[in-house]
Amino acid sequence: MVDFLLSIVGLAALAGAIYEFFKFTQDKGVWLWQGVSAIVLALVFCACALFLFLRHVNKEEEIHITQ
Numbered sequence: 001m002v003d004f005l006l007s008i009v010g011l012a013a014l015a016g017a018i019y020e021f022f023k024f025t026q027d028k029g030v031w032l033w034q035g036v037s038a039i040v041l042a043l044v045f046c047a048c049a050l051f052l053f054l055r056h057v058n059k060e061e062e063i064h065i066t067q
Helices: 002-026 032-054
Strands: none
Touching (some): 002 032
């Protein structure tokens, strides 16, 4: 469940960062907060991706062989 939530939050942050960055570049940097919010959302995405990756590092998958 935590992996699902991290994925949803990370993808939403990525979409928001892309949207804010394009608004920032189209307005020629008039609104500084758009650039700052794009950076913050990109950092949130990176943090979610890192947490998602670190949760799976030392886990072994059990393979059951049945005949």
